[in-house]
Amino acid sequence: MKSEVKFGLILLAVAVSLSACQTNTDDTPTPTTTHKWGWISGSNTVDQTGVYGTRGTAAAANIPGAREQATAWRDALGKFWLFGGYGYDSAGYRGHVNDLWKYDPTTGLWTWISGGNLVNRAGVYGTQGVASPTNAPGARLGAISWVDSQGLFWVFGGLGYAEGGAYGNLSDLWKFDPATLEWTWVSGLPIVNTSGTYGTKGAPDPANLPGARTGAVSWADAQDRLWLFGGSGYDSTGAKGWLNDLWKFDPATGQWAWISGADTEGQSGVYGTWETPDPANIPGGRYEAVSWTGPNGIFWMFGGDGLDKNGDRGDLNDLWKYDPATNQWAWFQGKELRNYAGTYGTQDIASASNYPGGRLGAVSWMDSDGRLWLSGGLGRDSAAARGWLNDVWIYDPSTEQWNWVAGGNTGSPWGVYGTLGTAAITNYSGARCNAVSWIDAQDKIWLFGGYGLDSASDGGWLNDLWNFVLE
Numbered sequence: 495m496k497s498e499v500k501f502g503l504i505l506l507a508v509a510v511s512l513s514a515c516q517t518n519t520d521d522t523p524t525p526t527t528t529h530k531w532g533w534i535s536g537s538n539t540v541d542q543t544g545v546y547g548t549r550g551t552a553a554a555a556n557i558p559g560a561r562e563q564a565t566a567w568r569d570a571l572g573k574f575w576l577f578g579g580y581g582y583d584s585a586g587y588r589g590h591v592n593d594l595w596k597y598d599p600t601t602g603l604w605t606w607i608s609g610g611n612l613v614n615r616a617g618v619y620g621t622q623g624v625a626s627p628t629n630a631p632g633a634r635l636g637a638i639s640w641v642d643s644q645g646l647f648w649v650f651g652g653l654g655y656a657e658g659g660a661y662g663n664l665s666d667l668w669k670f671d672p673a674t675l676e677w678t679w680v681s682g683l684p685i686v687n688t689s690g691t692y693g694t695k696g697a698p699d700p701a702n703l704p705g706a707r708t709g710a711v712s713w714a715d716a717q718d719r720l721w722l723f724g725g726s727g728y729d730s731t732g733a734k735g736w737l738n739d740l741w742k743f744d745p746a747t748g749q750w751a752w753i754s755g756a757d758t759e760g761q762s763g764v765y766g767t768w769e770t771p772d773p774a775n776i777p778g779g780r781y782e783a784v785s786w787t788g789p790n791g792i793f794w795m796f797g798g799d800g801l802d803k804n805g806d807r808g809d810l811n812d813l814w815k816y817d818p819a820t821n822q823w824a825w826f827q828g829k830e831l832r833n834y835a836g837t838y839g840t841q842d843i844a845s846a847s848n849y850p851g852g853r854l855g856a857v858s859w860m861d862s863d864g865r866l867w868l869s870g871g872l873g874r875d876s877a878a879a880r881g882w883l884n885d886v887w888i889y890d891p892s893t894e895q896w897n898w899v900a901g902g903n904t905g906s907p908w909g910v911y912g913t914l915g916t917a918a919i920t921n922y923s924g925a926r927c928n929a930v931s932w933i934d935a936q937d938k939i940w941l942f943g944g945y946g947l948d949s950a951s952d953g954g955w956l957n958d959l960w961n962f963v964l965e
Contacts, residue, residue: 528842529886529900530963532917535602536942538909540954543586544593546611550675552603558595559583560955562928562945563635563709563855565652569672570645573598574932574940577609577649580635581943581955588955589613590633590654594670597959599934602915607675616659617666619684623748625676631668632656636708636725636782642718642745646671650682650722653708662686663706663727663734667743681748689732690739692757696821698749704741705729711785713793715818719744723755723795726781735759736779736800736807740816754821762805763812765830769894771822777814778802782928784858786866788891792817794866797828797873799854808832809852809873809880813889827889827896828852835878836885836903844897850887851875855927855944861937865890869901869941872927881905882925882946882953886962899964908947909958923960924948938963 536542536557544559561581568574574597582588593609609615609630617632631637634654641647647670653663666682682688682703690705707727714720720743728734739755755761755776763778780800787793793816800810811834813827828834828849836851853873860866866889872882885901901907901922909924926946933939939962947953 528965530917530919530965531921531923532961532963533911533914533921534940534959534961535604535914536956536958538911538949538958540948540951540956541582541588542957543582544584544611544957546584546593546606549606549608552598552601552605554603556604556606558593558604558943558957559591560957561591561943562955564930564943565637565639565649566930566932566942567639567641567647568932568934569641572600572935575647575672576930576942577639578631578634578637578652578654579943581957583613584611587613590635592617592631592633592654599940608677614655614659616655617657617684619657619666619679622679622681625671625674625678627676629677629679631666631677632664634664637664638710638712638722638725640712640714640720642714642720644718645673648680648720650712650720651704651707651710651725651727656686657684660686663708665703665706680745681743681750687728689728690730690757692730692739692752695752695754698744698747698751700749702750702752704739704750705737707737709781709798710737711783711795713785713787715787716791717744718746721753721793721818723785724777724780724783724798724800729759730757733759736781738763738777738779754823760801760805762801763803763830765803765812765825769824769826771815771817771820771824773822775823775825777812777823778805778810780810782854783810784856784868786858786860788860789864791819796858796866796868797850797853797856797871802832803830806832809854811836811850811852811874813849826894833874833878835874836876838876838885838898838903841898841900844888844890844893844895846895848896848898850885850896851878851883853883856883857929857931857941859931859933859939861933864892867933867939869931869939870926870929870944870946875905876903879905882927884923884925900962906947909949911949911958917961917963923958924956926956929956
């Protein structure tokens with residue numbers, strides 16, 4: 495394999511996530527009889543080069559290179575899509591990628607759709623608002639995404655490459671149409687490290703724009719408006735740090751509105767009274783939290799690397815609920831302080847005293863019953879030790895209880911892959927952070943890549959695809 499592309503700025507910029515992910519012990523979880531992991535595709539060893547094949551053509555040999563902090567969608571036909579991240583290209587170089595892939599779970603085949611097969615490509619913006627087959631977002635990690643009711647994919651920001659190859663945090667908003675396979679640059683600027691233009695709270699304006707950032711979270715509402723919260727990026731003064739601003743973008747008007755939170759970085763959380771919405775409540779600034787959109791239009795957010803009620807930075811395990819109808823936050827579960835251990839209880843038994851430990855870079859799903867799923871990340875196990883995690887949790891909003899359903903309660907277990915394509919109770923995915931995930935129409939969970947542990951290594955970038963069945 496060729497040596498990796500070396501860019502000093504890249505190494506500095508990704509240090510927040512990559513160096514934090516590099517820790518390891520070897521404790522293995524006890525398998526249960528009701529949960530099965532299946533290793534579906536990709537390698538059981540780290541740092542694999544991508545096999546791209548022919549653009550637009552599915553093939554059994556195709557596989558995205560190992561990566562973390564990619565972006566993912568599921569389309570109306572049940573296909574899974576993957577964009578960008580930090581990982582390996584077709585030549586074995588490691589860096590930021592802007593490749594777009596489609597996976598068909600019925601055939602088990604990957605297809606390279608668009609973008610480059612080499613690292614660190616600049617964005618090709620074209621004309622704002624005009625789709626083109628030559629347009630492509632620049633290579634990036636840590637972007638956020640949405641799917642609207644029309645089946646269009648949206649992506650915002652991240653850390654990567656703008657027009658002309660400038661490198662830094664991004665504030666561009668893109669739209670991809672899977673019917674035409676074309677990208678459209680919709681909003682934002684084709685430059686890096688832009689400050690936020692906040693305007694008047696609650697008032698859309700053509701001049702408004704969230705500051706460039708990475709590691710934010712996102713939701714979409716029933717009117718196809720796109721919401722984002724926080725991340726690591728630039729505030730209204732040009733200062734860089736952990737943000738707690740909430741924004742809304744309306745595709746019908748093409749305008750952003752600053753909804754809540756501060757226009758300056760470094761804000762502590764204001765928790766208020768447990769489970770009580772209040773206009774004064776606001777989560778602290780944070781990076782790499784996870785989010786869900788409930789069937790009743792309620793937004794949920796958990797954890798991340800951020801600021802607790804005292805302004806101290808660490809691994810958070812607070813669960814928040816936001817009601818866009820009232821514009822109020824409520825703190826629902828977890829702690830007001832950083833670095834808490836997980837309280838696992840008994841596997842498969844929900845309890846009011848259970849909660850996951852603080853973490854960043856986890857993955858999340860919403861099932862057909864409106865339950866919130868959470869897995870993995872880098873954070874605190876049952877003893878508050880920090881490491882990669884492979885635990886799987888369910889939060890049921892109707893009972894307000896967490897249930898630890900699979901994986902280990904101690905940090906950094908290796909993966910047990912078993913036989914490719916065969917689910918088994920003895921299999922489990924290795925601990926990892928910054929993976930991507932999907933959930934299909936049968937509520938089967940799918941997990942791809944991230945930075946963590948394969949079947950025997952000390953850690954690296956992964957390109958294994960798993961599914962998880964709760965029987």
